[in-house]
Amino acid sequence: MCGIIGIVGKQEVAPLLVKSLTRLEYRGYDSCGVATLNSTGIEVRKDVGPVAEVACCRELASASGEVGIAHTRWATHGGVSRENSHPHMSCDRAFAVVHNGIISNHHILRAELQRRGHIFSSQTDTEVFAHLLEETYQTGGAVEEAFIKALHRLEGTFAIAMISSHEPKRLFCAREKSPLILGITPEASFVGSDVNAFSAYTRKAIVLDNGEYAVLSLTGYKVRGIADGKLRDKRATEIDWDVGSAEKAGYRHFMAKEIWEQPEVIKRAMEVPQQEIASLARLIRESRRKILTGVGTTYYVALFGQYLLATLAGEFAPALSSDEAGKLAPMDPESLILAISQSGETFDTLQVLRQARTAGAQTAAIVNVPGSSMTREARLVILQQSGPEICVVSTKATMAQMVLLVRLVAEISRLKRHASATQPLKIFKELTRLSELITVVLRTQQEHIRHLALRYHHQHNWFFLGRGIYTPIAFESALKMKEVTYLHAEGMPAGFLKHGTLSLIDEETPCVFLIPPKEEKELYDLTLSSVEEVRARKGKVIAFSFDETCGNYDEVVLLPKASLWTAPFLHLLAGQLLAYETAVALGRNVDRPRSLAKSVTVS
Ligand code: F6R
Numbered sequence: 001m002c003g004i005i006g007i008v009g010k011q012e013v014a015p016l017l018v019k020s021l022t023r024l025e026y027r028g029y030d031s032c033g034v035a036t037l038n039s040t041g042i043e044v045r046k047d048v049g050p051v052a053e054v055a056c057c058r059e060l061a062s063a064s065g066e067v068g069i070a071h072t073r074w075a076t077h078g079g080v081s082r083e084n085s086h087p088h089m090s091c092d093r094a095f096a097v098v099h100n101g102i103i104s105n106h107h108i109l110r111a112e113l114q115r116r117g118h119i120f121s122s123q124t125d126t127e128v129f130a131h132l133l134e135e136t137y138q139t140g141g142a143v144e145e146a147f148i149k150a151l152h153r154l155e156g157t158f159a160i161a162m163i164s165s166h167e168p169k170r171l172f173c174a175r176e177k178s179p180l181i182l183g184i185t186p187e188a189s190f191v192g193s194d195v196n197a198f199s200a201y202t203r204k205a206i207v208l209d210n211g212e213y214a215v216l217s218l219t220g221y222k223v224r225g226i227a228d229g230k231l232r233d234k235r236a237t238e239i240d241w242d243v244g245s246a247e248k249a250g251y252r253h254f255m256a257k258e259i260w261e262q263p264e265v266i267k268r269a270m271e272v273p274q275q276e277i278a279s280l281a282r283l284i285r286e287s288r289r290k291i292l293t294g295v296g297t298t299y300y301v302a303l304f305g306q307y308l309l310a311t312l313a314g315e316f317a318p319a320l321s322s323d324e325a326g327k328l329a330p331m332d333p334e335s336l337i338l339a340i341s342q343s344g345e346t347f348d349t350l351q352v353l354r355q356a357r358t359a360g361a362q363t364a365a366i367v368n369v370p371g372s373s374m375t376r377e378a379r380l381v382i383l384q385q386s387g388p389e390i391c392v393v394s395t396k397a398t399m400a401q402m403v404l405l406v407r408l409v410a411e412i413s414r415l416k417r418h419a420s421a422t423q424p425l426k427i428f429k430e431l432t433r434l435s436e437l438i439t440v441v442l443r444t445q446q447e448h449i450r451h452l453a454l455r456y457h458h459q460h461n462w463f464f465l466g467r468g469i470y471t472p473i474a475f476e477s478a479l480k481m482k483e484v485t486y487l488h489a490e491g492m493p494a495g496f497l498k499h500g501t502l503s504l505i506d507e508e509t510p511c512v513f514l515i516p517p518k519e520e521k522e523l524y525d526l527t528l529s530s531v532e533e534v535r536a537r538k539g540k541v542i543a544f545s546f547d548e549t550c551g552n553y554d555e556v557v558l559l560p561k562a563s564l565w566t567a568p569f570l571h572l573l574a575g576q577l578l579a580y581e582t583a584v585a586l587g588r589n590v591d592r593p594r595s596l597a598k599s600v601t602v603s
Pocket of ligand 1: 295296297298340341342343344345346349392393394395479483598599600
């Protein structure tokens with residue numbers, strides 16, 4: 001949510017700032033801007049629109065200076081306008097700031113500053129910080145002192161980067177609950193909201209912790225505590241991150257590329273060391289209460305985990321959406337909270353982990369982005385190794401998380417001797433075939449799904465229906481459809497339909513049914529009876545099915561024969577493809593749907 005990049009270099013930094021903005025654009029994309037420091041002072045160029053557009057019309061890359069900061073915005077305080085886009089400046093134009101997070105006491109600070117004569121040019125919470133800096137600097141001392149004094153006035157969450165014409169060779173940054181990472185090379189020092197900001201230049205990163213600030217120069221960095229000013233011993237760690245994944249590589253959209261990367265991403269999830277899975281499995285076994293949590297897509301992944309744990313390992317582990325989990329989950333030393341997150345930065349999920357830790361509960365996380373806040377917050381962390389996911393909507397990370405959950409649950413059932421001795425091995429073997437099955441669906445069904453999308457994209461209301469373990473996949477497929485097409489789509493357990501929702505079904509309503517393999521006889525029969533209920537109301541039935549011959553469908557997406565453990569993955573893929581192709585048919589902004597941002601780091 002909002003991308004920040006700052007660079008202290010040996011040569012002009014604006015071209016690098018623009019490149020980094022492009023890589024951070026998935027964090028927010030309603031406006032962007034850069035501020036550079038040169039012999040005439042601070043120069044700010046910014047505007048509304050995507051990075052490529054603003055870079056072109058405001059000539060961002062030709063701003064002059066060897067020190068600079070830049071920002072790509074996802075609006076929270078103040079509408080989408082040039083004035084509200086970052087960087088923001090003080091009245092004397094000696095300070096420029098970019099910010100991610102929410103300064104919760106900004107109203108009070110603004111009123112105070114206005115009383116003392118400061119003129120504001122935006123409605124943002126961020127701008128108060130620029131004016132505060134001007135005042136704290138006037139009270140005497142160096143810029144660093146002014147920076148700390150101004151930080152002490154802030155409440156809420158922030159990742160801030162700042163430059164000042166009073167200190168033209170240095171860059172200042174600070175973190176409180178919003179992520180900030182440093183990258184140091186012999187040529188330049190970087191600060192970014194995440195590793196994508198500078199991973200093209202270095203993979204050595206220093207992660208700032210909450211309550212820390214840093215001063216960057218060409219000779220390196222110094223990190224201190226905001227509260228006590230004490231020097232912190234921060235070492236760089238190597239971040240294993242596939243930079244190439246952040247390029248489109250010939251695909252029309254990142255979403256398509258990331259869907260097609262799934263066979264490879266599954267293989268990488270299968271290579272996550274078994275020891276890590278076994279440690280988490282033991283922790284789950286030893287904990288009296290276990291709660292899975294995530295939000296949006298990762299809540300549905302957690303729900304998938306809940307079904308797996310119940311059916312395969314005989315464990316009751318409720319999935320709670322992290323935006324509400326804090327009010328529901330018992331947090332005590334006998335509880336384990338397992339968080340699932342692509343970014344590792346989602347505010348709601350991070351809060352649950354923090355709350356759990358404070359209450360003495362056990363914490364674990366399955367996370368994609370190395371060095372992210374959750375990897376530091378949770379006691380036990382499994383990195384899913386999916387590489388950068390650039391499209392705002394999650395696809396490949398979801399699939400990898402599901403693979404890890406199947407592996408985890410197979411291990412728990414082995415430890416508990418809940419399943420027959422050979423079953424975990426069998427599941428592992430089936431998962432190793434999954435990449436192949438996914439490739440088959442991609443090769444044989446995408447074209448067909450494109451045609452379906454062309455036939456149905458004008459329909460405004462969609463249902464995605466499944467039973468048992470297919471329910472979370474129905475939820476997730478509906479979410480994908482909503483996110484990228486802006487159509488109304490609802491995911492629902494198929495059995496729930498007759499308890500009210502049937503009233504919405506008519507000949508204009510496509511109902512996508514996730515039909516289980518026939519071998520799951522009970523689920524299969526139950527799902528087919530829901531199909532009949534819809535057909536009786538003239539609803540259009542689109543079946544994702546392993547069996548063309550059965551059922552009374554209007555359309556079928558035929559999936560290759562799969563086992564009980566691999567079938568949900570193929571349904572998920574079909575749902576992703578249907579959402580993607582429908583969005584393309586509607587001419588939507590697939591990689592950056594309106595109003596969304598990739599990592600939601602505010603409450
Ligand atoms: C859906 C989507 C969001 C995220 C949610 C959690 O496509 O991207 O629903 O899944 O915001 O994000 P992470 O996984 O980064 O914690």
